[in-house]
Amino acid sequence: MLLNLAIRNYALIEDLKVSFKEGLTAITGETGAGKSILLGGLSLVLGKRADRSSLRDQEVRCVIEATFDINKYNLESYFALHDLEYDPITIIRREIHPTGKSRAFINDSPVTLEVLTPLGKRLIDIHSQHQTLQLTEQDFQLKVLDAFAGNKEILEAYQLKLSQFKKNQKDLEMLLTSQRQFYKEHDYNSFLLNELREFELEEGLQERLEDENNQLTNAENIIEFLSKGNQLLTDDQIGIVSLLQELNVVSSKLMGLGKKFEILKDRVSSVQIEVNDISEEMQSLQDEVVADPIKLEEVNQSLRQLYDLQRKHDTSSIEGLIEIKKELEVKLDTSEHLDSEINRLELNLKNLEDELTLLATKLTKQRRKAIPELKSKLEEFLNVLSLPNASFSLDLKTIEEFHKTGKDDLQFLFAANKGSEYLPIKKVASGGELSRIMLTIKAILASYSQLPTLIFDEIDSGVSGEISNKMGDIMLQMSQHMQVFTITHLPQVASKGDRHFKVFKTDEENRTKTQMKELSADERIVELAEMLGGKDLSDSALAHARQLLN
Structure with a gap:
């Protein structure tokens, strides 16, 4: 209020x-x-x-x-x-x-x-005045009938189900689109995945191949450098190993002459052990390194394939290829999930459709039941408003589609005189008749809804x-x-x-x-009198005004 x-x-x-x-x-x-x-x-x-x-x-x-x-x-x-x-x-x-x-x-x-x-x-x-045209709109006419029929709860339940139904439809269409796209890309994605699987990707592979390629390409230089280094270590006359052996003998003679000489001896021994280990390692590496043109070509081929895959998938690392491989596996594994989800939504859609149909049928039944009484009320009010021969025919037809108000089309048909053909309100009702009809409808609704x-x-x-x-x-x-x-x-x-x-x-x-x-009361009398007879107030106008108020 x-x-x-x-x-x-x-x-x-x-x-x-x-x-x-x-x-x-x-x-x-x-x-x-x-x-x-x-x-x-x-x-x-x-x-x-x-x-x-x-x-x-x-x-x-x-x-x-x-x-x-x-x-x-x-x-x-x-x-x-x-x-x-x-x-x-x-x-x-x-x-x-x-x-x-x-x-x-x-x-x-x-x-x-x-x-x-x-x-x-x-x-x-x-x-x-222009809102009287609402009378000619089907949504307004259905709203009037539903209010009169007490369909508020059924209509709310129907509209909730309709919202769920439309969401389900949208979700299903999205999945069907995804499924169509999946099938369209399936063969190409399978090819890409098999190509990545054949390469046996693993972390660190690129670094290992590049390191192996570098060693094989420079095998002769590596062998030469290792040989020269080993010679410097093991030569009988000037080799570091021999010289350290002599140094170790000398430092041993200092043992027992002071704590600091013992520490010196330990350090010399540590260096001798490390140098001996380096000598053995260099000899071992020299034995391992072999100039192998066939192996070099195999490594180069693997690297070329790896670089080609990276360019194809727009990535610069082995980790990027591994991630793309996982994504392709997920895409190819979604087929079964998509089919299952589509089946679930199709079943859910069918259940919602059945529930909607049931609620729409209830709405139709309630509406058909209310039509005779609403028609009678409308005609009763219009009779009071000096339209004694006015009559209505409420044409309710069931349709196939689910509309926001159910599965009904409604049209208020009106005849102002006896024997007249029933026609849509907007075609036969005058402005004054439309006003009276609208007032009648509002008056009826006031008794049936808040x-x-x-x-x-x-x-x-x-x-x-x-x-x-x-x-x-x-x-x-x-x-x-x-x-x-x-x-x-x-x-x-x-x-x-x-x-x-x-x-x-x-x-x-x-x-x-x-x-x-x-x-005030007196001012109302004057206002009504002026509305009746103009600014020049007459005794009759004032008397008429008082009569109206009484």
Whole structure:
């Protein structure tokens, strides 16, 4: 329920603060007084997009703030979903800055319009004249029938299953695409993998091959250098081994002549042992190194193959090839997994389809059951609104596809007179008839679902005084269950309000501004009399106004 509305620096509104209560509130004013501006400002806090052109003073920000009692709307989960602080008395604020930048807040927390707009739709339903065209839309017609049939829980369950069904379909299509791609690349990937497997890749292989190639290529030089080194070590006259042997004998004679000579002897012995070991190693290496052109060609061939593989797979290391080999093995091993997962999803899809069909069938059954009573209610209300011969035919057809509302197509067919052919509403109903039908539907829905605050913007336009009187009665009846506003030019409707506000313009300091005030009992009589007979108040107009209020 809308409790308070404050608008500052918006269009012709300089600074407006107004409070509302439950029941039926009538809003009147001359054409051009600013009733549409009031609705425009309210629309901004409900999520409508804005720009700086709506600023009254282009140098000052516009602020619109609305306070709502949301205690009965079950919105806790919505607030939790968007990480907002829930308060039964919630304040929505919209700011438009001179730069054109717009900001929105819910209980002082900044939000995007994507968060604000769905909330706004659950708080206020502004029914303007052009929205009567909703009557011709199948989604709206199904929404009416489902509300009347009490299909809320079944429809929610159906839509949840439909979401799962579509996700399953998407996942299955992705896997089928992967499977097709897999089969397309299978032979090539198998060839690449076999090529890598044949090479027997292992870490360090490249370094070993390159080292072996280097030794085989330089075998003669290696043998020559090792031979010369060994000669320097083992020559009988000048060999290092012989000289160290003599040095060892000399250092042995120093033993027992002091601790430091013992240490010296140990060091000489260590050097002698190391040199002897080097000599043996050089001899062993010399025996191992052989100039082998055939082996060299084999090593070179292996290296060429390795370098070719690295270029083909765009890597510079043996580790990179090993990783690519593992990836190819995974790709080729996914075939069995893909088939299994596809089978699982196909089975799951079939189960979901069966569950959807069952829920869609329940929806259809409930809808067909509700159609006669809804038809009767519609015709009963229209009879009250001076359409005694109007009748409806609700054409419900089952289709093959799963739509967001089930497997039904619905069309409201209308005949305004006896014997007339039933045709779609948009083809046969006049503007006045559309208004009455929409009011009738809203009145019926008010008894079967929790509607938000309703604002009727001249829904009584184009109807006679007697019919408008009956429309006012219906709105008054609706207001017993919900908060209802009616913006009207008809005194018969305005007189039904529990409260009456007037929108008017004043000129101050060569500037026009829109204002709004709640009328007292005496002021209501004057306002209604002016609506009946113009500014020149007559006794009959005043008497008629009093009669309307009574």
